[in-house]
Amino acid sequence: MTKLEAKPASLVTSANALLRPRLLAPGPVETDPRTMLTLAKPQIHHRTPEAREIVLEARARLSALLGAPEWEPLILTSSGTGAFEAALVSLVPDGANVLSASAGKFGERWADMAHSLGYAVTRLEKPWGEALDPAEVADAARGQAALLITHSETSTGALHDLARIAEQAKRANPDLLILVDAVTSYAVAELRPAEWQLDAVISGSQKGVGGPPGLGFVFLSPSSVERLGANPRRYYFDLKKEVASQRKGETAQTPAINLVEGLLTSTERLVAVPLETLWAEKAKLNAALLAAGNALGCRPFASRVSPAVAALVPPVAVKDVVGALKALGARAVAGQAPHQDALFRVSTMGYFDRYDTLGMAGLLEDAFANLGRPVERGVAVAAAWKALNA
Known part of the structure; x- marks a missing residue:
């Protein structure tokens, strides 16, 4: 040998x-390394009492980090982009007029998305790095069904004054739905969805909550929950079905249950303060x-x-x-x-x-x-x- x-x-x-x-x-x-260790645990089935407990606790943690206990937290197996699409197609009627206010890459994404889904899109665009003007947004919001807006623009490091924008936009158009990309502001920046009269807040697992990519979050106001089903063109991203399932600790489709369990670890220190x-x-x-x-x-x-x-x-x-x-x-x-x-x-x-x-x-x-x-x-x-x- x-x-x-x-x-x-x-x-x-x-x-x-x-x-x-x-x-x-x-x-x-x-x-958090402990989160990654959670992902290494043996696989569990997503239709079990153990999984239901995980989903319900994760929803409670997400709700606590939003600071709006009456809002509906939904967990989707998708990116933040998928979560935004879910909110859009579940709340806004097919072909409706929507305003996209942007000053960066991700703000522009929502306009492109809405256009590709058949909505009539009005674009209000400012140079990258600038802050959106609340009066301009409010004026453009007249006659629109929804406002698509990014709170923290990841591409530029800008934070728009969402409180003033929402206040003035709702004053100009009380029926306006405000859908907010809070992908990098949720659990990071001041965000008061109920006080600011928002309708949907969207985020994801790989940002403020410190988890791996793979989960999208949609938070719905009580009035938005009542609106679900306004657009029949949806299937996987049907939030009406998700509300019914997730209130029971399940999801309408197969979830990334390992990532949901990891969320319990990554949010542990955040909810402690x-x-x-x-x-x-x-x-x-x-x-x-x-x-x-x-x-x-x-x-x-x-x-x-x-x-x-x-x-x-x-x-x-x-x-x-x-x-x-x-x-x-x-x-x-x-x-x-x-x-x-x-x-x-x-x-x-x-x-x-x-x-x-x-x-x-x-x-x-x-x-x-x-x-x-x-x-x-x-x-x-x-x-x-x-x-x-x-």
Whole structure:
């Protein structure tokens, strides 16, 4: 028998190989390791008492993070885009007039979706990075059946003043349905759906709740639940069937029950504090990233920043910044077309705390120093500390 000799491992020439990977993108986000362990448990059947208990508890957690106990939380096996389509086709009659107000990639997506589904779409568009004007939205909302709007625009790092927009739009058109993309504002930014007279709020598992991708969430006001069935052109995304099933702890179709169980773990720490505390802490973490970027010569891309995303315009090429961070094991992302060369984006939406944020500030320092920028060591970290303690 020939003895197999072990080949010598390649010599590691850089200490960077010892760095752990870090996911700093605004979704998918870093996930609590305990959540991933939950996903490794043996498969259960989705039509069992155990599964029903999981679904009911997950719905209760989602409702708590919305802060509107009278609203209906629905869990779909889909992305946030699928959840938005479900809300649209379940609430808005086929071919109705809808207004899409946008200032970024995801706001534009809802207009494209509605158009492809046969709705008569009016587009109100502002330059990327700007905030929507409530008066303009209200004026355009007259005669419309629904308003499709993004609260936190992930592509630009902007947070629109949804409270004022909804107030003025409803005043101009009391029958208007307001469908909100809260994919990166839910469990991150102040969101008061009942007080703000919203009708549907949409989000997903891979953002503020810190889970893996694969689940879409739709939250419906009591009046919206009564409207379900307005559009007959739906099957999988039939929220009327989902309401009936999920109130019993089941789903109308086969769910990603493992992901739903993982949701119980990823939301555990979030529901342990009052919503206002959660919102305030997320705002501070993002402010710390923006301050760190400013100390290194970056500026915010958004005119009204979201606590979900630090969208930064760097003093060097965006691709170089993203590449320098990647070399340090950290995954950030550039802007989306057509602004992919204008900004880069980092986020603390996931399994992060303030000490992780200080580490991110240090990563930014190293990345810019490695690009040959004159960096005073500790300046970004000090700026982040100051923002955290403001």
